[in-house]
Amino acid sequence: MRTKLALGASAMALGLLAVSAARADDYHVTKLVQGSAFHGVHGLGIDKAGRLFAGSVAGAALYEVDRDKGTAKIAVPTPEGMADDIAFAPDGTMAWTAFLTGDLYARKGDGPIKKLASGLPGINSLAFRKDGRLYATQVFLGDALYEIDVAGEKPPRKIMEKIGGLNGFEFGPDDKLYGPLWFKGQVAAVDVDKGELNVVADGFKIPAAANFDSKGNLYVLDTALGQLVRVDIKTGKKQLAAQLKPSLDNLAIDAQDRIFVSNMADNGIQEVDPATGTARQVIIGKLAFPGGIGVVSDGGKDTIYVADVFAYRSVDGATGEVRELARMHADGVTLEYPMSATAKGNEVMLSSWFTGTVQVIDRASGKTIEMLHDFKAPYDAIRLANGKLVVAELGTKSLVEVGGEHGKDRKAIATDLNGPVGLAAAPDGAVYVTEAFAGQVTKIDPATGAKTVVAKDLKMPEGLALAPSGKLVVAEVGAKRVVEIDPATGKVTELAGNLPIGLVPAPGLPPTNMPTGIGVGASGTIYVSSDIENAIYKIAKK
Structure with a gap:
């Protein structure tokens, strides 16, 4: 050509x-x-060593971010590096989703990259259970929840479909999967064994991601309103933790309960103190x-x-x-x-x-x-x-x-x-x-x-x-x-x-x-x- x-x-x-x-x-x-580091920044993940990783779909690369220096370097290049979301298994294995190609990859340490699933256009969010089992959803180009074989030998097992856009999620203390329903303005809990979903909180404009801190608090991003919201999973009560800018995509919480939030429009990542609502810009682009x-x-x-x-x-x-x-x-x-x-x-x-x-x-x-x-x-x-x-x-x-x-x-x-x-x-x-x-x-x-x-x-x-x-x-x-x-x-x-x-x-x-x-x-x-x-x-x- x-x-x-x-x-x-x-x-x-x-x-x-x-x-x-x-x-x-x-x-x-x-x-x-x-210029700036990413080509749109989406999924975030933090490994056991405290290293922050960020994914880009359009840039088709997975980055490691130095949160002190405010710099980023490519950890997994194109084409396998495309990452809409990132998750770490109990044994340290990193997995990520290639949204456009419909592939799900994993790598342990600096070992070889392994394709665990394919043929899932719109593969978006993923999370490991404490026992090491892996779950992922299709959003925008599909709408379903799957269990993924971590060995990559069996095809994905479909658990549910027509969910409403189950986006960035995480397993809670009760072993249920908690995540936002992008198209319904709700946060839900899913029993992945029974295939049952219950709404935990609603009234969001566009909820994009949800993660737990070490104390069991659930934090949810509302991308349309630019808000980080703390949710009581027992009562559904919501409390504004930080007012940020719209176009939020994902979040990750480290062992010290520091919250890192990605923003697509800013091409950047912020560190948010949920106690004060203040945010420090880790990296950003004009x-x-x-x-x-x-x-x-x-x-x-x-x-x-x-x-x-x-x-x-x-x-x-x-x-x-x-x-x-x-x-x-x-x-x-x-x-x-x-x-x-x-x-x-x-x-x-x-x-x-x-x-x-x-x-x-x-x-x-x-x-x-x-x-x-x-x-x-x-x-x-x-x-x-x-x-x-x-x-x-x-x-x-x-x-x-x-x-x-x-x-x-x-x-x-x-x-x-x-x-x-x-x-x-x-x-x-x-x-x-x-x-x-x-x-x-x-x-x-x-x-x-x-x-x-x-x-x-x-x-x-x-x-x-x-x-x-x-x-x-x-x-x-x-x-x-x-x-x-x-x-x-x-x-x-x-x-x-x-x-x-x-x-x-x-x-x-x-x-x-x-x-x-x-x-x-x-x-x-x-x-x-x-x-x-x-x-x-x-x-x-x-």
Whole structure:
């Protein structure tokens, strides 16, 4: 899929290289927004030695976190490292769930990794009993509770299904499984031997995880309200232990009853003192997992709008200051894992190939104008001068024109595109699109669907933007560089190379993974997102 850039040995090619080098020397590359450790942080676990581990699904890695230094290192890399939840057996064996691939892995110490179960899409939470037996649930892509054979020799035994999203859970002092029902706003106790469930407490907005301390207190996270709540399992009485930010995912409690909480939107972990409600930030990121970006210039000031997967944010193009506009799962917030962004006029458009959505946001108020569903892996969306919305659907290999009330009228205006990812509107009403798998940029006539190849022999072109000069700028992910393309001649010029873009996709994700975003300000300054570092780079003329 990733073809090599054909430079050739002719005098013309050598001349192009010389021009490219000269143009690249005209630009200065700086890191506008610093990066962070994870690509979204989810499950947490603490081993007997007190080491803190954290899992990432999109990053497909399992990390060991130094809670004193606030740093993280990869303990289990991709692909086996994908972890939505982590648990430790009485003998010290660590087990974790690979949410997207439906696999459950285990490893004792530094020994070999063993796959205990597979074929369980949405495998999410897991916990060991005191006797070493292992239990896990499917959530979001399924809804069932299983007993897992720790030897990995027998298929999982289904205990219950249609539970309501039994998420991060743990066995209590009475050997019952206590956990939140994500879709019901409740916390329940499950007798795994009898397959019986009883509600312990309710009235939560979105309960995400529950764990016990050494005294038998049950602590529950409400991700929508950003709360850590203490629950009396006998009476169901709830008490707020700490007010945090929404987008909480998981928690782990150590032998000293210190509570560690993960936050997806912050790409961070906090240590919470339940006695005082105070929280210490162990590790955090300015961005969570940036994908597509859109740039708007007002009065000489560039504002970068970032689809940050677990949040929607803006960045000041001069200072790098990050402003949070919305975060996933927050109460009253409409957001569905944004992965691409374009911005023009008073609109920002967010797309998510994972949820099949395109969201149109009023840039000034931040309010959602439209939330359109049922697209097939939409990778980008733009508004044309005629008011029509055009969506790049990777799933159907087409460009889709959207109109009518609530976007109900949809028609393909171009088909058989080989990996449509980035879009840009041409001055003449046409649409430019990057075909990542074909390694080319193509111009589409929306009226006829006619295609014209603008540039070819690129390596996985993704993000695309039209510069004030009329040239196209492209994030050529396979070559880890940003190039400029003259749409009239197809001439390709490197502007910046050796960029940290092109994160290797996790198993179960498209080869294009998180799209690398690119945008251009009115002065010609270029901004590009780094999916490897979770950073934003600025490419400006010297």
